[in-house]
Amino acid sequence: MALSFLSFSILAVSLIFARLLRNWTKLSKAPGPILAGCTDLWRAYYQYNGRLREKILDLHSQFGPIVRYGVRSISISDPEVINVVYGSRTGFITADSYKVLVAIQNGKEVPSLVSTSDENRHGALRRSVANAFTPTAVLDYEKWIDATIEELIDVISKKETFDLSSMILWYTMDAAGRFSFGEPLGCLRVEGDADGSIQLVRDRFNHWGWWSSIPKLERLIYRNPLAVRQKLATSRMAGVALSKIKARSGQLKTEPGDIDLLQRFLEAGKAHPQLDAAGIVGMIMSTISGAGDTTATTVTAVLYNLIKNPESLEKLEDELVRADLPQVPGASQVNKLPYLDAVIKEGMRLFSITTWPMERLVPTGGVTIAGMSFPEGTSVGCLPLAVHHNVEIFGDDAHIFRPERWLISDREKRRRMEAAHMGFSRGRRSCLGQNIAMLQMKKVIPAILIKYKLSLANPEATLDADFSPGVAYLEPLYIKSHPKQ
Numbered sequence: 001m002a003l004s005f006l007s008f009s010i011l012a013v014s015l016i017f018a019r020l021l022r023n024w025t026k027l028s029k030a031p032g033p034i035l036a037g038c039t040d041l042w043r044a045y046y047q048y049n050g051r052l053r054e055k056i057l058d059l060h061s062q063f064g065p066i067v068r069y070g071v072r073s074i075s076i077s078d079p080e081v082i083n084v085v086y087g088s089r090t091g092f093i094t095a096d097s098y099k100v101l102v103a104i105q106n107g108k109e110v111p112s113l114v115s116t117s118d119e120n121r122h123g124a125l126r127r128s129v130a131n132a133f134t135p136t137a138v139l140d141y142e143k144w145i146d147a148t149i150e151e152l153i154d155v156i157s158k159k160e161t162f163d164l165s166s167m168i169l170w171y172t173m174d175a176a177g178r179f180s181f182g183e184p185l186g187c188l189r190v191e192g193d194a195d196g197s198i199q200l201v202r203d204r205f206n207h208w209g210w211w212s213s214i215p216k217l218e219r220l221i222y223r224n225p226l227a228v229r230q231k232l233a234t235s236r237m238a239g240v241a242l243s244k245i246k247a248r249s250g251q252l253k254t255e256p257g258d259i260d261l262l263q264r265f266l267e268a269g270k271a272h273p274q275l276d277a278a279g280i281v282g283m284i285m286s287t288i289s290g291a292g293d294t295t296a297t298t299v300t301a302v303l304y305n306l307i308k309n310p311e312s313l314e315k316l317e318d319e320l321v322r323a324d325l326p327q328v329p330g331a332s333q334v335n336k337l338p339y340l341d342a343v344i345k346e347g348m349r350l351f352s353i354t355t356w357p358m359e360r361l362v363p364t365g366g367v368t369i370a371g372m373s374f375p376e377g378t379s380v381g382c383l384p385l386a387v388h389h390n391v392e393i394f395g396d397d398a399h400i401f402r403p404e405r406w407l408i409s410d411r412e413k414r415r416r417m418e419a420a421h422m423g424f425s426r427g428r429r430s431c432l433g434q435n436i437a438m439l440q441m442k443k444v445i446p447a448i449l450i451k452y453k454l455s456l457a458n459p460e461a462t463l464d465a466d467f468s469p470g471v472a473y474l475e476p477l478y479i480k481s482h483p484k485q
């Protein structure tokens, strides 16, 4: 009996060992920790602890532009590959890490724009709403952004010290509610997470981050027929979006000032069958989820970098004074400010919201990237921060905040930097809301700096974040605001 138990144990250990070894040999030519090549539990552990991003950056500085961080996962920091992996016609589809983001509604899996792995469906859905996100179309939402900035300034005016991370997040969530369906979510009003909207969005990003490394296990636990059938309720935010659609149907607004995304989607739905009520709810959920923490983190990171770099702050303040802007500046005014543009690009370069590479699967036939060949089904991707630290593109001071690097006269060098900037990702799955995000950032940053002199409540404070979810969440950052004369 004792002998058979021992034999069984030896057999089980040998089988596990053989399996791990087989995993490792799949991509053994790519450098990286041996354990990472043997089991995805390695990357799952680091992601769950919010350290995968930092670990991948370390691996790149140790081993160069290609590193392995999972059984079939490769991170590439060479900007030359961006077009190959993310380009429009290259056949690289999103990896399984996106599948854990698929929502379950009414007992069914409902893939959204970002989580669908069906490229045809993605392309059709994206084309159907593309007109709502062009640089010209987003000017229609300026009124919603202005109203939210006014509310933000009003709340700040009552405080001397406050947590900038939360304040800006309340602003971006309220702005997202307004430009999505014409109503704020109420976060600035209650100075908190009104009706749990922020938590609702974060629950999804947490789930994405925590399970992205082990999607098969996630499917087994959360998507077995029993678990799926139990999820019958529509989420509260989906319920709000649905009620807005019902209220709007039949009374399409014509006033230019009243146009929001819902209005645009309803209009687009007449010509695109995939934009039925469920499709529109999905798009509204995607825009609110996609607009909150992402924009808030970026705005706060930009402001933090300005506070820590007084010379840059002074240059920006000079530019704003020279432009003679009103309290809430207009799009046509802020779009003419080169230093502001450089400051935002530089802030996004140094603090990117993505917490692991944006993974794509190598198509049939395999591919050779940066001199190494990878078989079909390998997950390859770029971690924006790793690309943004490339000294050949951004110079030896790539790790410091220096907006001037974007204002050089050497057009070719600037073009190469632009091409390597991945803050909004690249290609057919790049950020759909980037024109709205830029408009918001170009308005709210000046609006705050025109009115207030900002300083850190604790001069030693650093910009810390939780990097375990799908999108980085900033930790509280207390600042003092002194009204300017």
Ligand code: HEM
Binding pocket: 113, 114, 115, 126, 286, 287, 288, 290, 291, 292, 294, 295, 296, 298, 353, 354, 358, 422, 423, 424, 425, 428, 429, 430, 431, 432, 433, 434, 436, 437
């Ligand atoms: C500074 C702010 C923002 C940043 C840094 C940002 C960044 C990104 C990134 C990196 C992606 C690609 C994610 C991936 O493939 O894994 C993405 C996708 C997306 N973003 Fe943004 N985003 C921002 C603001 C916004 C806003 C304001 C909206 C909506 C109004 C939005 C809506 C979306 C949507 C719908 C997608 C999915 C696009 C697709 O799959 O076709 N984002 N964003």
